[in-house]
Amino acid sequence: MAEQHKFYGQEEFSKGLEGVIACESKLGYIDGQKGWLIYRGIEIGDLAEHSTYEETAYLLLFGKLPTRKELDEFTQKLVNYRTIDPRVADIIKSMPPTAHPMALLRTAFSALGAYENPEKVDEFDLEAWTELGIKAISQMATVAAEVGRLRAGLPPVAPDPNLNHASDFFYMLTGKKPNELEADVMNKALILHADHGMNASTFTSMVVASSLSDIYSAITGGLSSLKGPLHGGANERTLKMFMEIGEPENAKAYIEDKLARKVKIMGMGHRVYKAYDPRAKILKSYAERLAKLSGNEKLYTISQEVEKVMIERLGKKGIFPNVDYYSGIVYHSLGIDSKMFTPIFAVSRVAGWVARVLEYLHSNRIFRPRAIYTGPLKAEYVPIDQRS
Numbered sequence: 426m427a428e429q430h431k432f433y434g435q436e437e438f439s440k441g442l443e444g445v446i447a448c449e450s451k452l453g454y455i456d457g458q459k460g461w462l463i464y465r466g467i468e469i470g471d472l473a474e475h476s477t478y479e480e481t482a483y484l485l486l487f488g489k490l491p492t493r494k495e496l497d498e499f500t501q502k503l504v505n506y507r508t509i510d511p512r513v514a515d516i517i518k519s520m521p522p523t524a525h526p527m528a529l530l531r532t533a534f535s536a537l538g539a540y541e542n543p544e545k546v547d548e549f550d551l552e553a554w555t556e557l558g559i560k561a562i563s564q565m566a567t568v569a570a571e572v573g574r575l576r577a578g579l580p581p582v583a584p585d586p587n588l589n590h591a592s593d594f595f596y597m598l599t600g601k602k603p604n605e606l607e608a609d610v611m612n613k614a615l616i617l618h619a620d621h622g623m624n625a626s627t628f629t630s631m632v633v634a635s636s637l638s639d640i641y642s643a644i645t646g647g648l649s650s651l652k653g654p655l656h657g658g659a660n661e662r663t664l665k666m667f668m669e670i671g672e673p674e675n676a677k678a679y680i681e682d683k684l685a686r687k688v689k690i691m692g693m694g695h696r697v698y699k700a701y702d703p704r705a706k707i708l709k710s711y712a713e714r715l716a717k718l719s720g721n722e723k724l725y726t727i728s729q730e731v732e733k734v735m736i737e738r739l740g741k742k743g744i745f746p747n748v749d750y751y752s753g754i755v756y757h758s759l760g761i762d763s764k765m766f767t768p769i770f771a772v773s774r775v776a777g778w779v780a781r782v783l784e785y786l787h788s789n790r791i792f793r794p795r796a797i798y799t800g801p802l803k804a805e806y807v808p809i810d811q812r813s
């Protein structure tokens with residue numbers, strides 16, 4: 426076994442930082458045993474039922490539901506900020522359209538950060554960070570939509586100031602104004618994904634911002650982390666899995682084979698939830714409805730078979746569908762390319778990244794964990810021509 430060298434103050438090691446408390450927060454809370462999620466004390470189901478993405482973003486950023494006047498002003502800011510520098514489209518066009526849209530989004534958003542020049546504000550000026558944060562939340566929708574259009578060889582669609590954020594994103598992405606159901610689903614999807622504790626992408630954003638870098642760098646870090654299949658990339662992989670299964674009667678054998686090979690089933694399991702993810706419950710009803718309406722019933726039936734097998738096999742271990750399990754069927758049924766599922770997640774989660782970065786900056790301390798050194802304490806430097 427490798428040697429371990431403890432250093433002063435080092436008490437214990439938690440792989441993947443499981444259970445480690447990295448900060449205090451008033452933003453949101455997850456009870457993983459109950460399958461319960463709140464933003465600023467308000468249950469996620471209530472927000473999905475009654476709120477809008479604009480209002481939820483305001484709640485996350487400012488800690489309270491806005492008055493009508495506050496919401497109008499905030500909404501107007503988002504509308505104004507949705508028009509972005511046209512050079513961002515040139516940057517997207519200059520990249521290979523075969524690259525994953527998350528790679529395009531990460532690069533384009535980072536480039537937008539260079540045009541916005543966040544260094545022009547004082548790094549200790551939290552009001553300036555907040556304003557740029559609001560701007561970035563709005564801009565994410567435009568950049569993601571441009572990525573979706575340009576990689577498909579289509580021209581970008583200019584934002585429509587008369588649409589709310591979720592509908593305008595749908596319009597800029599698809600070129601079609603959403604009907605009532607589409608507008609409702611997009612709004613709910615953006616609310617449900619907006620924040621979720623100290624997940625990998627949020628923590629990444631916070632780590633970047635804790636060096637007093639800037640909000641665009643922090644968000645670019647968040648995008649880089651979200652891209653991975655163990656995090657935001659799971660929605661795209663989940664749909665791919667349903668398609669690979671092909672027929673409902675294949676589901677059991679497919680899952681048993683994966684489990685026997687210790688391959689993780691996408692859209693299942695969670696570090697915090699050991700019960701059914703409340704966001705998945707809400708999306709499930711939309712997945713069923715939309716799948717029927719769009720002729721994707723078979724995909725939904727397959728999802729039900731997989732869910733049944735997984736709960737029978739691993740429910741006792743606390744493995745249930747997570748938010749990514751049903752979002753793929755929802756977006757696919759809306760006619761959206763599966764490669765764009767994770768960028769849609771980013772369009773929503775950027776509110777959580779910004780809100781948590783700002784909250785942490787109010788009592789900032791640079792993040793700096795340590796590692797247990799398991800290497801040798803004394804090794805000889807061997808000149809290159811004497812090495813074997």
Ligand SMILES: CC(C)(COP(=O)(O)OP(=O)(O)OC[C@H]1O[C@@H](n2cnc3c(N)ncnc32)[C@H](O)[C@@H]1OP(=O)(O)O)[C@@H](O)C(=O)NCCC(=O)NCCS
Pocket residue numbers: 441654655656657659688689690691692693694695696697739742744747748749
């Ligand atoms: C989300 C996730 C990364 C959490 O990881 P984690 O907290 O490190 O959980 P672990 O990998 O330690 O899993 C604990 C146990 O459950 C099993 N498990 C967890 N998720 C599983 C899954 N999706 N399919 C099959 N088994 C799973 C693990 O194999 C492990 O079993 P073991 O105790 O026999 O070794 C993990 O559940 C996963 O990879 N899920 C699929 C990807 C996904 O949907 N991500 C989106 C999350 S919102």
